[in-house]
Amino acid sequence: MKTPGPVLWPTLFVLSLSVVAHAEDLRTSYDVKAYDMQLAVRPETRTLEGLVDLVATVTAESLERCVVDLHSSYEVCGVTDALGTELAFQHREHALRIDLASPVPGGESFTVRIHYRGQPEGGDFDGFHWEKSPGGKPWISTACQGIGAHYWYPCKASFFHAEDKPERVSMAITCPADLYAVSNGRLVEVVEGGPDWFEGGSGKWKTYRWRHDYPLETYAVTLNVGPYVVVEDELKLVGIDEPVSYSYYVLPGSVKKALIQFQQVPELLRVFSEAFGPYPFPESKFALVETSFWGMEHSTAVAYGSSYPAWCEANEVEDPFAKYNRWFDYILVHEVAHEWWGNAVSAEHWGHFWIHEGLGTYAEGVYVEALQGREAADRFFEEMGRRVPADRGRLYRGDHPDSSDAYSGLIYSKGACVMNTVRHYIDNDPTWWRTLKSFQAEFRYGNATTEDFRTALERETRRDWRRFFKEWFYGEGTPALNIRFFSNEEGTFAEVENLRGDFYVPLDLVWTDRRTRRVRFWVEPGVHLFQIPCAAPPSDLRVVWLERLLGEHEVEHSGETGQETVR
Incomplete structure (x- = not known):
């Protein structure tokens, strides 16, 4: 909703x-x-x-x-x-x-x-x-x-x-x-x-x-x-042999707006098809229907009641939904994502609502990355992470609630950011995309659970993810890292405080020592000291990809490396 x-x-x-x-x-x-x-x-x-x-x-x-x-x-x-x-x-x-x-x-x-x-x-x-x-x-x-x-x-x-x-x-x-x-x-x-x-x-x-x-x-x-004015076409989509019927149904006064806004549809469907697998309903159609309410993921007849922001921009008209459309046409991108997450793969019960809204919102970032690059997607998820409560909020919504009781803004923002965090933990993009496609293919047209996703993840990564799911899906809140770099006669060190929650997290460091070097430390809860394997204090020692780890983190450089604080 x-x-x-x-x-x-x-x-x-x-x-x-x-x-x-x-x-x-x-x-x-x-x-x-x-x-x-x-x-x-x-x-x-x-x-x-x-x-x-x-x-x-x-x-x-x-x-x-x-x-x-x-x-x-x-x-x-x-x-x-x-x-x-x-x-x-x-x-x-x-x-x-x-x-x-x-x-x-x-x-x-x-x-x-x-x-x-x-x-x-x-x-x-x-x-x-x-x-x-x-x-x-x-x-x-x-x-x-x-x-x-x-x-x-x-x-x-x-x-x-x-x-x-x-x-x-x-x-x-x-x-x-x-x-x-x-x-x-x-x-x-x-x-x-x-x-x-x-x-x-x-x-x-x-x-x-x-x-x-x-x-x-x-x-x-x-x-x-x-x-309705009916505009009909066909689309050649990734992974589907025959063209798929594509239509939109709009009011007479919206035809010109739709002609501009819905030029984005073929690219949007391509991005999602490549990321998650072929469009799920090729024998029906893909369609958008103008409605008096904002939007809804009605299968093969997606409700669209937004502002046609591309038309607004082209005609220098104020967009009434501008704050939602800063990155893209929110309703168009989010509701279309539900054809994969929510309509094709649905939750077994509403405790697993994040499968609909978390993965649907994660797909927004996938679209940003496809059009603008990974750095833009990092900014997108970092911005979204600010909406996630620091010390409360469980992604799993409990055993067999009804839809209304399970619904929360948390399943959107935290769900998407946790997906981005999973990808960061894996640190292997081909494996990540294979996991999503495998999960989609296995449960397409059926229902899935949080544990089904864990099983798919373990199968593709050949790793045990039970602790991660306990912390991120069934637990509350997010981690907070305080990282301080310092050097002395014994070497260069990173002191890491990981004191909020019970999160086991990766920390990636990069520096130049004749060539670019990278090391990943795994940080248990508590306060820890890690020695950096470098011959001399590097001038460019830095934490990378910290924005991909959901939470609130602070980095401080001191001593011979100078001082810098980053939130």
Whole structure:
């Protein structure tokens, strides 16, 4: 979830979600295979109505009743099974409890069709947004990571169960005929009118049928309706034989802005494909959809509500998001990174949320490095590290929290900087990039944990990383080094204080002694004295790459080497 300001939602809603999440959980008794949706949006009454087929396999010994998440504000018009048999149900506390016609044995499949309607609302970020375009047309979009996808369609919400990714999603969106509807995947067809159950009155309607044949989290499912201008192209991407469909859907007044801003897309996709592996969803599409909120990683239909900063710069227009766009178009780069981290590889549960936001934010630095070089990326991560609390904040968010409880700005900044620190510890770039690609490839379209990443790291580096993970992922805070250089008749020394936390860290020193020399010391907690292996006190002795080690560090030169303090 990304928003420049606070997200305000009723406390009662959040408390109710917690009650459902911690009750006896029948949702763990089945695994969702597909959602097939028929949805109708009526802008004039701000009404959403739909039929959703949930197709699932029983994972328990048998199943007589299933529980589906659906916000209590909706009217449930009826529930049937695949044969059309009406099923009894109860709908309260955001949970829809459905009695199946007969017990379904373990390993067998079942389908429930849920007919529902309601008038969902939107907040500053999360919710179902009924907005107007600058031209006065309906402009509708969804965002739900922070509140759960069950706020707008019945599902086994990733808000509670991140581990259950459906294998496919199809969505037929019926909307006024003068509007265009966009969802995940590829557009299968556009037809006049609506489904049989839909009462369109005297208005003209169209139905857009979309299908996405890849697993995804339920919050990454999206519905967008508006007076969109459609710009279509194809891209040849690294590691993919056939061209990938590339589209963007923007309001009429944004076409010229998008033409400038989205020139960056091919290079962005190239950078991420080379760093992490081929684009994950080539049979669907890559797309950007203009929305009234800032941005969201909706799979293959990435929500973009930013300021088109490249257009602002080209036209000398003030960028309202300038503080976020100092390095690049933040929403464009960050949300696209989620196609790899969050959409393709997802957390097993929200304790591992850093896999989405930490790696997604680390990808920003990868983009900076690709365009501006490693020194620029060092400055980028050094700047980001200033946001990380010195003595608190655990990257691992605990055992099985819901999405809202696990969410924190820490998983962005500390997650990214810890990834940069891992790379520094490894001190071998081919091994680092191989680790990221291996982790992506192994868990692509599935779910992963912090320990899965450690396993990948140990496999590629052939080193034990248990201590590092204890300190950096499961521990709190960051290290603080105080380094003092001095020389005497016995030689040149580095006195290192490592007194905050229990961190075991590398210290890299460089100097010239006929040729450039480098030594790496490993520093345990405490105060330590290291002798520099040089024949005479060097005039250019210095610590290098300290900015790659997350934390607050100070260096002092004294005695014969002069004095300098660097923060």
